[in-house]
Amino acid sequence: MASLSTRLLVLRAASLHRSPVHRWLSTRVGAPGRRNVLLMGPPGAGKTSVGRTVARTLGLPVIDVDDDVLETTWKMPVAAKLAAVGGQRFLEEEGQALCGLSASGCVVSLTGSNPLHAEAMQHVRRSGVVVYLDVDLEDIMLRLTRMKVDRIVGQEAGAGASLWDILLYRKQFYEKWLDVRVLCGTGDTVEDVAEKVVKAVERYEGHAADTYVSTRGDSGGSTHFSDVVVEGLATDGGLYVPRSGIPQLDAGEWRRLVDMSYPERALVLLEKCIHPLDVSALDLRTMVFKAYGSNFSSEEVAPVKHLHLNQYVQELFHGPTASFKDLALQLMPQLFAYCLPPMCNYLILVATSGDTGSAVLSGFRSLAGADRQKTGVLVFFPEEGVSEIQKLQMMSYREGNARAVSVLADFDFCQRSIKRMFGESGLTGHLAVEYGTVLSTANSINWARLLPQLVYHSSGYLDLCRDGVITFGEPVDVCIPTGNFGNAMSALYAKRMGVPIRKVICASNHNRIVTDFITTGQYDLRGRPLMLSHSPAIDILKSSNLERFIYHVSDGDSRLVRDLFTRLDRQQHFQVPEPLLGRIQQEVLAGWCSEEDCLAAIQRVHTQTGYVLDPHTAVAKVVADRLQDGSCPVVLSSTAHYGKFAPAVFKALRIPNLPEDPVEQLKKLGSTASRPEMHGEMMKCLKERSRGGHTVCQAEYGVLVEEVEKMINDSFLKVM
Missing domain, CATH: 3.40.50.1100 (Rossmann fold)
Structure with a gap:
C-alpha cells in the first residue's frame, strides 16, 4: 500500500498545474516589498487549492511548501523523507527547510505540520499575514477519508494516537500562530474560502x-x-x-458555532469585531478563556433552560457576582x-x-x-x-x-x-x-x-439550535428587562451580525421610559420622578444606549442624534420624526409591568415549574406573555440570580418571617426553590463581608x- 505522503503527492500532482520554474527562491518575488499571504491549517483544509485561487485573484505568485520548498531542498519526495527519518526528525528538518524560505508578495500554502515548529513560524510570520483556514474537524476527517488518508505526521507506530487526536492536538498551534481566522462553513467551495481569505487580508491590511x-x-x-x-x-x-x-457571518459560519463552547463562540465573534492589530488573536484568546473559565459556576457560562411552553430562560447570572x-x-x-x-x-x-x-x-x-x-x-x-x-x-x-x-x-x-x-x-x-x-x-x-454582550445573545440562539429546538435560520424573539438599553442594544447588534432574531422585546418596570418612547416616539423627562421598584437595575429614566439605537436606525444620521440629545439635555424631552418611529417599531416591541404583576409572575412560575425568577426576569416574563405571539420561541434574559433580591422574592412566594441577616435569607430561599440552585459565590461573598460602614455622599456634583x-x-x- 502506498504511504500517506505518496498518496498526497499523487493527488496534488493530479490537480495542481506546476510551473516549470519554482518561484520560491529568494531572487523571485511578487510585488516588491509586499507582504506574503500565508495559508495555515490541517491537512485536508484546502490550503493548496485555496492558495492557487487567492494567488490568481490577487495576481501574485503561489508557493506550495511541500512541492516548492521541501522537495526542492531535500531532492526527494516528502514521503521518502518521512519514511527515512521518522516523525520527530521530519518535523525538525521540515522546519529548518522553511527557515530558508525568503520571498515577498507571494501566496504561501504551508504544510499541516509547519505550525509545530516555532522557529520556522516566527521566520515566515515576519514576512506576511498568517491566515488560518479553520475547517470543522469532522469535515477534515471526511475529506481525508475520501483521499484515503488515515495517518498523518505524529501517528508513529506504537504511539497510539488516533487521527482525530492528532488533529485536535494541532489546533492549539494553529490558534497560536494565526493573525486572522477564516471560518470555513460546511459546503464552502474553494472559491468561497478564497473570497473569505482575500477579504480577511484586506481587513488586516486596512487597519487605518x-x-x-x-x-x-x-x-x-x-x-x-x-x-x-x-x-x-x-x-x-x-x-x-x-x-x-x-460585521456579518454567513449561515455556514453560524452553523460552525453551534457545537462550540461558549469561549470558542466568543473568540470567533470578537475576532470579527476587534481588529487584530488592536488586540492580537493570541492575546484575545488568552483573555477570552480567562474571562469565561472556572469563575463561572456553569460550564456553559450562559445556559438556556426551558421554562414553559415556547418560553426559554437564558441564565446570565452564573458569573462571580450573580449578574449578567x-x-x-x-x-x-x-x-x-x-x-x-x-x-x-x-x-x-x-x-x-x-x-x-x-x-x-x-x-x-x-x-x-x-x-x-x-x-x-x-x-x-x-x-x-x-x-x-x-x-x-x-x-x-x-x-x-x-x-x-x-x-x-x-x-x-x-x-x-x-x-x-x-x-x-x-x-x-x-x-x-x-x-x-x-x-x-x-x-x-x-x-x-457592550461588545461582549452580543456574544451571549448569539450563544442563546445557538444553544436552541444545538438542542434541536430550532434549526438555524428559524426565528426567535428575545425579551429583555431594560433601563439603560445596553442589553437590548447588544441583542440588536447580534441580529445585525446575522442571528435570526425576529423581535427584540424591551420590558420596563413602572418607570417605563423606554416603553413610552418606543410607543410614542417621545422621550419626555419633564416632571417625571424616578420610582423605586422591586427591579432596581432598571430603575433608570435616562437610557444612554438609546443614543446608539437611534443612530443606527436612522442610518447614521449624527446630526439628528446630536440635535435630539442636546434637546434632551436642555429641555428634558424630544420627539423623533414619524418615519423614524416606524423604523424603530419595526426593530423592537416594548411593554411595562406593574409591581403587583411582577410579584405575581414570580409566584405563578414557581407554582407551575418550581423555577424562581428574579424580579427583573419576572418583568420580562410578564411583558413577553402580553406581546409575544407564541409562533416562535422567546428567550427571556435572566439578568440576575433571584437571591440578590431576596426580600422581594419572599414577598412574591408568600414566605413568612423574613430573616434579618442576608445569609439566612438566602439559606431559607434555597430550601424553598428547586431551581435554579443558590449561587455559591454570592453566598461566599456575603459570609465573608466586612461589618464596617461605607461612604455616603450628598447629592452634590x-x-x-x-x-x-x-x-x-x-x-x-x-x-x-
Missing part, C-alpha cells in the same frame, strides 16, 4: 480604516478600538460606534489594561443601579501586576436604589484600587455627574496635570462593555468630584 465614530458626529480623526476602550465616551459627548458597522454584567466585565478590564498607553494612571468611574458595581469591581480586581497598579475603580450608586445584597456585594471590595461610594440620589444623578466630569476639560486637564491620571468609564456607554480626587490620592499617590 477600521475606525470608530461618535454618534453625534465624525471628528475626522482615526479612532481605533484600542482608543475607544480607554476613552469610553467620545469628546463631543456621543457614544462610539464602528464606522463600517457590525459579569459576561462583559470579566473580559472588559483585560481589554482595557491591554490597550492602556504607558506613563499614565487611569481611574474608571462607574454609575450603577445595582449589578454593574460589584461586577466591575470584581472584573478589575482580577487584574494583576502593573495593570492593577495603574488602574483605579470608583463606583457611585444610589444609597436607597439598590438591594441590600447588592450593596453588601459592593462593600465587600475594599482592598486595592477599588471602592464604592453611595449617593443620596438616584442612578440618573450618578450617571449624569460622571458624564459631566468627562465633559469638563478644566477638570480632566487638572487631573491629568496634577495627578497624571486620566478618567475612563466601564458603563455600557463604553463600547468594550462638587462632592462627587471631591471623592474622585480622594480616590486618586489613595490609589496612586500613597507613599509605600
Whole structure:
C-alpha cells in the first residue's frame, strides 16, 4: 500500500498545474516589498487549492511548501523523507527547510505540520499575514477519508494516537500562530474560502480604516478600538460606534458555532469585531478563556433552560457576582489594561443601579501586576436604589484600587455627574496635570462593555439550535428587562451580525421610559420622578444606549442624534420624526409591568415549574406573555440570580418571617426553590463581608468630584 505522503503527492500532482520554474527562491518575488499571504491549517483544509485561487485573484505568485520548498531542498519526495527519518526528525528538518524560505508578495500554502515548529513560524510570520483556514474537524476527517488518508505526521507506530487526536492536538498551534481566522462553513467551495481569505487580508491590511465614530458626529480623526476602550465616551459627548458597522457571518459560519463552547463562540465573534492589530488573536484568546473559565459556576457560562411552553430562560447570572454584567466585565478590564498607553494612571468611574458595581469591581480586581497598579475603580450608586445584597456585594471590595461610594440620589444623578466630569476639560486637564491620571468609564456607554454582550445573545440562539429546538435560520424573539438599553442594544447588534432574531422585546418596570418612547416616539423627562421598584437595575429614566439605537436606525444620521440629545439635555424631552418611529417599531416591541404583576409572575412560575425568577426576569416574563405571539420561541434574559433580591422574592412566594441577616435569607430561599440552585459565590461573598460602614455622599456634583480626587490620592499617590 502506498504511504500517506505518496498518496498526497499523487493527488496534488493530479490537480495542481506546476510551473516549470519554482518561484520560491529568494531572487523571485511578487510585488516588491509586499507582504506574503500565508495559508495555515490541517491537512485536508484546502490550503493548496485555496492558495492557487487567492494567488490568481490577487495576481501574485503561489508557493506550495511541500512541492516548492521541501522537495526542492531535500531532492526527494516528502514521503521518502518521512519514511527515512521518522516523525520527530521530519518535523525538525521540515522546519529548518522553511527557515530558508525568503520571498515577498507571494501566496504561501504551508504544510499541516509547519505550525509545530516555532522557529520556522516566527521566520515566515515576519514576512506576511498568517491566515488560518479553520475547517470543522469532522469535515477534515471526511475529506481525508475520501483521499484515503488515515495517518498523518505524529501517528508513529506504537504511539497510539488516533487521527482525530492528532488533529485536535494541532489546533492549539494553529490558534497560536494565526493573525486572522477564516471560518470555513460546511459546503464552502474553494472559491468561497478564497473570497473569505482575500477579504480577511484586506481587513488586516486596512487597519487605518477600521475606525470608530461618535454618534453625534465624525471628528475626522482615526479612532481605533484600542482608543475607544480607554476613552469610553467620545469628546463631543456621543457614544462610539464602528464606522463600517457590525460585521456579518454567513449561515455556514453560524452553523460552525453551534457545537462550540461558549469561549470558542466568543473568540470567533470578537475576532470579527476587534481588529487584530488592536488586540492580537493570541492575546484575545488568552483573555477570552480567562474571562469565561472556572469563575463561572456553569460550564456553559450562559445556559438556556426551558421554562414553559415556547418560553426559554437564558441564565446570565452564573458569573462571580450573580449578574449578567459579569459576561462583559470579566473580559472588559483585560481589554482595557491591554490597550492602556504607558506613563499614565487611569481611574474608571462607574454609575450603577445595582449589578454593574460589584461586577466591575470584581472584573478589575482580577487584574494583576502593573495593570492593577495603574488602574483605579470608583463606583457611585444610589444609597436607597439598590438591594441590600447588592450593596453588601459592593462593600465587600475594599482592598486595592477599588471602592464604592453611595449617593443620596438616584442612578440618573450618578450617571449624569460622571458624564459631566468627562465633559469638563478644566477638570480632566487638572487631573491629568496634577495627578497624571486620566478618567475612563466601564458603563455600557463604553463600547468594550457592550461588545461582549452580543456574544451571549448569539450563544442563546445557538444553544436552541444545538438542542434541536430550532434549526438555524428559524426565528426567535428575545425579551429583555431594560433601563439603560445596553442589553437590548447588544441583542440588536447580534441580529445585525446575522442571528435570526425576529423581535427584540424591551420590558420596563413602572418607570417605563423606554416603553413610552418606543410607543410614542417621545422621550419626555419633564416632571417625571424616578420610582423605586422591586427591579432596581432598571430603575433608570435616562437610557444612554438609546443614543446608539437611534443612530443606527436612522442610518447614521449624527446630526439628528446630536440635535435630539442636546434637546434632551436642555429641555428634558424630544420627539423623533414619524418615519423614524416606524423604523424603530419595526426593530423592537416594548411593554411595562406593574409591581403587583411582577410579584405575581414570580409566584405563578414557581407554582407551575418550581423555577424562581428574579424580579427583573419576572418583568420580562410578564411583558413577553402580553406581546409575544407564541409562533416562535422567546428567550427571556435572566439578568440576575433571584437571591440578590431576596426580600422581594419572599414577598412574591408568600414566605413568612423574613430573616434579618442576608445569609439566612438566602439559606431559607434555597430550601424553598428547586431551581435554579443558590449561587455559591454570592453566598461566599456575603459570609465573608466586612461589618464596617461605607461612604455616603450628598447629592452634590462638587462632592462627587471631591471623592474622585480622594480616590486618586489613595490609589496612586500613597507613599509605600
